[in-house]
Amino acid sequence: MTELLQQLINGLSLGAIYALIALGYTMVYGVLRFINFAHSDVFMVGAYIGFYLGPRLGAGTVWGGIATLAAAMAGSAVLGVVIEKLAYKPLRNRSNLTVLITAIGVSLFLQNAGQKILGANPRAFQFPVPGGGQQRLFPETQLHFRSLTISSNQVIVLAVSAVLLVALWWIVHRTRIGTAMRAMSFNATAASLVGINNDAVISFTFALGSALAGAGGVLYAMNYPSIDPLMGTLPGLKAFVAAVLGGIGNLPGAALGGMLIGLVETFVSGTRMSTYRDAIAFAILILILLFRPAGLLGKLRVEKV
Amino acid sequence: MKLPKSQIFLLVALLVAGGFSAFSGRIDPYILDVTLGVGIAITLASSLNLINGFTGQFSLGHAGFMAVGAYSSAMLTTTLGPKLGASAGVLQWVLFPASLLLGGLVAALAGLAVGAPSLRLKGDYLAIVTLGFGEIIKVILQNVDAVGGARGLVGIPDYTNLFWTFGVAAVTVYVVWALLNSTYGRGFLAVADDEVAAEAMGLNTTRYKITAFVVGSFFAGVAGGLYAHLKGYLNPGGFDFNKSIEIVVMVILGGMGRHVGVIVAAVLLAVLNETLRSFGDYRMILYSLLLILLMLTRPQGLFTWTPRKKSAA
Numbered sequence: 001m002t003e004l005l006q007q008l009i010n011g012l013s014l015g016a017i018y019a020l021i022a023l024g025y026t027m028v029y030g031v032l033r034f035i036n037f038a039h040s041d042v043f044m045v046g047a048y049i050g051f052y053l054g055p056r057l058g059a060g061t062v063w064g065g066i067a068t069l070a071a072a073m074a075g076s077a078v079l080g081v082v083i084e085k086l087a088y089k090p091l092r093n094r095s096n097l098t099v100l101i102t103a104i105g106v107s108l109f110l111q112n113a114g115q116k117i118l119g120a121n122p123r124a125f126q127f128p129v130p131g132g133g134q135q136r137l138f139p140e141t142q143l144h145f146r147s148l149t150i151s152s153n154q155v156i157v158l159a160v161s162a163v164l165l166v167a168l169w170w171i172v173h174r175t176r177i178g179t180a181m182r183a184m185s186f187n188a189t190a191a192s193l194v195g196i197n198n199d200a201v202i203s204f205t206f207a208l209g210s211a212l213a214g215a216g217g218v219l220y221a222m223n224y225p226s227i228d229p230l231m232g233t234l235p236g237l238k239a240f241v242a243a244v245l246g247g248i249g250n251l252p253g254a255a256l257g258g259m260l261i262g263l264v265e266t267f268v269s270g271t272r273m274s275t276y277r278d279a280i281a282f283a284i285l286i287l288i289l290l291f292r293p294a295g296l297l298g299k300l301r302v303e304k305v
Numbered sequence: 306m307k308l309p310k311s312q313i314f315l316l317v318a319l320l321v322a323g324g325f326s327a328f329s330g331r332i333d334p335y336i337l338d339v340t341l342g343v344g345i346a347i348t349l350a351s352s353l354n355l356i357n358g359f360t361g362q363f364s365l366g367h368a369g370f371m372a373v374g375a376y377s378s379a380m381l382t383t384t385l386g387p388k389l390g391a392s393a394g395v396l397q398w399v400l401f402p403a404s405l406l407l408g409g410l411v412a413a414l415a416g417l418a419v420g421a422p423s424l425r426l427k428g429d430y431l432a433i434v435t436l437g438f439g440e441i442i443k444v445i446l447q448n449v450d451a452v453g454g455a456r457g458l459v460g461i462p463d464y465t466n467l468f469w470t471f472g473v474a475a476v477t478v479y480v481v482w483a484l485l486n487s488t489y490g491r492g493f494l495a496v497a498d499d500e501v502a503a504e505a506m507g508l509n510t511t512r513y514k515i516t517a518f519v520v521g522s523f524f525a526g527v528a529g530g531l532y533a534h535l536k537g538y539l540n541p542g543g544f545d546f547n548k549s550i551e552i553v554v555m556v557i558l559g560g561m562g563r564h565v566g567v568i569v570a571a572v573l574l575a576v577l578n579e580t581l582r583s584f585g586d587y588r589m590i591l592y593s594l595l596l597i598l599l600m601l602t603r604p605q606g607l608f609t610w611t612p613r614k615k616s617a618a
Binding site: 035087097099100101104107108109115120164233234276286 | 419426430432441550
């Protein structure tokens, strides 16, 4: 029983990170109808921003950790908007395939330029203490509930994700720009007819999605304390599966899908199949495409000509 | 009997490959190695072109199917070869083609398993599924001890020669060309041009997409078999995402849905890969920038000057 609860908490904290990344995929898909392959690398850049800015912003304290997280989110948001403006915007109204290939190009560029500039070797996501030794981004303690052990980091991951999800819900449902986003994902042409600036909405969507990915990157690096320029690929793939599982284009679906994928993966790692933990998400993807291509919460769209 | 031009081409290509093969002992080993690599690249690029170019889908897992074919055919020659007790010549001319065929068939089966669920849907699911497939194949190969696991598979006989490599390349180019110029094959182009319209005309678009994908995967598997018996050893890391991207770049550079352009690009990039080996990591940066710039400025490919024949609107 204890072990089950322990795995449940591990799974939820991993799933929360997948949910943060999946939201970015799903939002961009909602407004532009394409898979932003570079999203997983924005996640990686977010982790690196945290790594480099952490020591300057006072890593090791609660406020320092929050400041680092915010800086990573801001940096990722800027990167997301720059990618959109430079690579995707000139391709508006071109075929889907063209945009997809460009996205793959951007993803490869970030990975390989990252390996050149940041170094290909994995680095520990830890920060030197002035007196010597290493410390994590947030002060870390182990919380004990009877026989259950929870790292404070896991609590932070869950809390930060919850705050971000609520903030996102508020932005999407209670602000003007959020309403514009929803209108555009419903029907982009009609939205522009009633005076919604499509380009501004798209930029905002990229900023929002990338900020969430950046936060996800820092949280991921904090719990699996090692980062490298290719770290985004697998979490990115799994988060995409999460987005499809929940129904691509559907925000609550992406959050739910992320949690489910995180849980399944954690429970599989606890069994003898643990070496295949990375294959599970893929098997899930095939199953959804076979049996429920619209996802758990999505609705099937009929393509109109 | 008067043969169509394309079959004459195939015959000539096979004869030339056979002719050169007889003299391969006199060719500098390094140049021979690069030349064989070029032949395999042509097979890979032409077969991917059927999927990504002519049929308008997007596979990112060609290296995965290549790995499936490479391991299947290498398993056959390394396990069955010594038991047969036949001479090396017999093995090279009988067992090896059988192993290539087996590699192709296993890869085609894998293609069916991956393609059938993802190609039923419109949109870019295939790209993600094949990307995932490439990763999964790597994980599986690393964990199965019978094929050497993470250490790799060693001691594969070097059966690959000029005849088999360029013979396979010629057959691939011929099959893709003949398929597209058949009545049935027009359906692939129709799917690429406008899937909804093709469906409205009564074409079973899912079936066309799956057929293209399975045929493409088959030749990727055969190319994998050639690769295995050229290098003599296999390790799962050799078939990573970068390898798939290399083939994708060939197709895009040559112009998606162009026969000659893609072959030119395959030759060019295969040679460049060898000469740029010392640049290592910069090669992938170059590829990625090339992809972005091509899409922004010349989406029809670098070696394409005449517009593709469009049916009259």
